[in-house]
Amino acid sequence: MxxxxxxxxxxxxxxxxxxxxxxxxxxxxxxxxxxxxxxxxxxxxxxxxxxxxxxxxxxxxxxxxxxxxxxxxxxxxxxxxxxxxxxxxxxxxxxxxxxxxxxxxxxxxxxxxxxxxxxNPDGWENDSQPKLTHFTNAVIYETHVRDFSVSESSGIQNKAKFLGMTEEGARSPEGLFTGLSHLKELGITHVHLLPVNDFFTVDEEKPSEKYNWGYDPLHYNSLEGSYATDPYNGAVRIKEFKKLVQALHSAEIGVVLDVVYNHTYFAKESVFNQSVPGYFYRQKPDGSFANASGCGNELATERFMVRKYIVDSLKYWAEEFHVDGFRFDLMGVCDLETMRAIRNELPGLLLYGEGWTADSSPMAEEFRAVKKNISKLPGIAAFNDDFRDALKGDHGSKKSKGFVSGLDLHEEAVKFGVAAAVHHPQIVYDYVESSHVAWAGQPAQCINYVACHDNYTLWDKLKLSCPKSSDEEMRKMVKLAGALLLTSQGIPFLHSGMEFCRTKGGHHNSYKSPDSVNQIDWSRKKEYYDVFEYFQKLIQLRKQHPAFRMTDTSRIQENLSFCTEYKIGTVSYCLNGDEVGDFWKNIVVLFNGSRKEVSHSLPDGKFRIMVNGDEFFEESQGEVVSKEVVLTPVSMTILVKTEG
CATH class of the missing domain: 2.60.40.10 (Immunoglobulins)
Structure with a gap:
């Protein structure tokens, strides 16, 4: 034995x-x-x-x-x-x-x-990857290949397949764009795909019988067959995934792959242990497999041939499939040197991950890619869970609230996210309960988000914490969360369907729940079309104004100031757009998380209202005000200083 x-x-x-x-x-x-x-x-x-x-x-x-x-x-x-x-x-x-x-x-x-x-599909040699001049220009949209198209409401023919993401012109029963055409209409820059490499728990011969997100790796360099039209011929899955990449690139959308180099589904039976027993995994002092992944094993990324394997694997995906970035599941399991090697070998690609683990590791935290060490990893970003919880409440607690759901006296944590987790002299870090120090060295090291595949959808979390809220109040909270994400510094990240109030029926861990829970119900786009339009306008606003996506910490420190009086339930700040190449020279941004109107003072001068709740005004249309402005409940207001 x-x-x-x-x-x-x-x-x-x-x-x-x-x-x-x-x-x-x-x-x-x-x-x-x-x-x-x-x-x-x-x-x-x-x-x-x-x-x-x-x-x-x-x-x-x-x-x-x-x-x-x-x-x-x-x-x-x-x-x-x-x-x-x-x-x-x-x-x-x-x-x-x-x-x-x-x-x-x-x-x-x-x-x-x-x-x-x-x-290689026809024209693959001419596939052109979208140019990203700076990482903070990205707007990331996370989705799952199966979720994206499996619903009857998607109007997509190749449901639950790679090819489903290549179909243009698909519409919901209500006649609105779904799928790829929806992504183009929304305006995002990158699609983040949950794992597409070969995973274990879905039987590729009977793919409709089980569901899984795919965080149970079997083969890291091969594609998942349940997403292919022919799971028996491995070359088919490769060609169809290349068609997916090609279609997104043709729409000027980059592709980010979710990668799971922290553990394998099998431990003893894995391809690694059946090749070189023990070498690819960390061990506890007693010699048994360590478990920082929470899945029974963790890869020993610090060992030379494990590091080489991960770098080789990533380079293969980047070179063979033209992908534009990688998201690292439980990146905190990986050692810092491996992540630096990845950054050096993959210049220009978008790299980010979860700066935490699921359990303890025998490798000391000081050597691992956890959030507190992100400043030691130039060019690699981590998820800002501080901002997530500040906006909607603790992710694991049904009833906890955040700024958008009406929690007062925690505004410093919101400011922490507005400044992309970099140090800002006006933030009182002692009042930021989850992180008492800034952890990002540069704004491109911060992924700002309020929901992802994990835990409750934004809609479900808000519904659970505000059970008496009307549908109209719920819409306002979702819009305010989107406004905060898409106007804050750093890199914004959206959970697919968030833009039309996606629900999973209150399920908080749907990794193996059926399609009835996980599928995107495209009919909600019609029902919540005002929310979709609001997100669409926010993304366009971000693209038009570099003041909302500054590229350097010093620029944020010098040109973003919390310049108005503090009022409970509000967050406000000023941007010096002129210094960062924005045609809006002086900008005031105000968020009202309270359930009542608030009269808020303004800096000296006259200001034109450019955004007021749901209304986005053309340059000469908004009302001109001075001294103060009335903020409607649960809303964002943006004003620009007028000349003279």
């Missing part, structure tokens, strides 16, 4: 390999195979005609090559054939694909030999 405890092993003695040729690579004349397995004594390579059944028609042994690698070359054309490896390190391990498998058959049981060039 194998001992799955590893406190007797010094993994630092294992040889490192720096080559870029690990995996299975096809040409018409030959297929090359190379793996890293330093503890192996025998490595057997098997070829199959089928991706899940039948006996191997060919077996051969790999030869040891030094630095822990084993390889072979198969002469002939093996395109479309399936393969596995089996390793003996003193006893036989399980039969699996290699850890670098880039193409797999149904349910990831076997790897597939394929031609990458044949997976």
């Amino acid at each position: 194998r001992d799955w405890k590893f406190n007797h092993i010094d993994f630092s003695t294992y040889p490192d390999y720096t080559g870029s040729d690990l995996g299975v690579f096809w040409t018409p004349e030959k297929t090359s195979v190379k793996i890293w397995a330093p503890t192996a004594k025998i490595v057997e390579f098997r070829l199959y005609k089928d991706g899940e059944s039948g006996e191997a028609f060919y077996k051969t042994q790999l030869l040891a090559n030094g630095d822990g690698t084993w390889s072979t070359v198969l002469t002939g054309d093996y395109e479309g054939k399936f393969y596995t490896l089996r390793i003996n390190d003193g006893e036989w391990l399980d039969e699996t694909p290699d850890i670098y498998a880039r193409c797999v058959g149904v349910n990831g049981l076997r790897g597939m030999v394929f031609s990458p060039e044949k997976t």
Whole structure:
């Protein structure tokens, strides 16, 4: 019986390999195979005609090559054939694909030999990635491939598939745009997709029988087959995902992939442990698997070959699929050096993650990519959960409230988010309960959000904390939350459907709930069309005015000031637009979270109202006021100083 405890092993003695040729690579004349397995004594390579059944028609042994690698070359054309490896390190391990498998058959049981060039859709060589001159120009929209199109109300033909996100012109039963056309209409810049790599818990042969978000990785470099029209041919899923990327890029929308390099679904049975037992995982002092992921294991990102694997994997997705960024699930499990290596190897890509873990780790916090260490990771951002909870209340408590739901005397936490979690001399950090110090070094290191796939949707959280609120009051709260997100410094992040009051019926952890819970009900767009239009205008406002997306901390410190008197239940500030290239030279932004009208004083001079509640005015239309302005309940007001 194998001992799955590893406190007797010094993994630092294992040889490192720096080559870029690990995996299975096809040409018409030959297929090359190379793996890293330093503890192996025998490595057997098997070829199959089928991706899940039948006996191997060919077996051969790999030869040891030094630095822990084993390889072979198969002469002939093996395109479309399936393969596995089996390793003996003193006893036989399980039969699996290699850890670098880039193409797999149904349910990831076997790897597939394929031609990458044949997976390119027409025009792929001309695919053009949207240009992002600065990360703070991004407006991110998080969604799940299946949620996005599975509802009958989507009007999309390829429901729950990669191809569903490529269809233009789809409409809801009420005649409004859904899917890709909706994204273009809304104006977001990037789509963040929940995991699309091969995960375990959905049976690809019966994809409608189970649901999962996909945070249960099986193969990191292969795509999920349940999202493909043919789960048996791994090349099909690759081509269809490239079509998804191509369609979004054609719409000037970037693609961010949610990646889960903190744990694997299996521990002992994983492809890693069936290749090099123990090496890819952190251990507790007793040698058992550590569990900072809360899922039974955590990857040892600090080890050379684990770090190399993650960097190689990310570069593959960026180069082969033209993706524009990555979101790191439980990034706080990863070590700082690995995240710096990722940043160095992927210049220009949008990188952000969760700056926390789900449980304790044997690696000291000072060495990990947690939120408090984000300033040590230039060019990498973390989610601002301080702002999230300040706006809607504690994410895990049904009844807790935040600024938009009427909580007073916690305005400093809202200001913390307005300033993108960078240090601002006018914020009293002792009053920010969740973070007593600024943690972002630059505004592009802060992802401001109020809802995501985790926990309650914004609508559901507000409904639970304000059960007596009318539908009209609920709309106002959602709009105010959106206004705060989309006018604050940093990078705004929207949960799909938030713009038309998405609900999951009060479910707070829907990772395996059915489509009836998770699907986007596109008919709500008609019902809450005023909310959609408000978000649409907010995004356009942000794009037009660089004052809301400053690129440097010093600019925020110098040109954003909390310049008006403090009033309970309100947050207000001034922007010096002239200094940051905005044609609005002096801007006053006021948020009223209270349930009553508030007369609020203004700086000296005359100001034209540009936004008042739901109304966005043209440059010469808004009312001109001085000394004070009346703020309607639960609303944003923006004024611009007039000349003279």
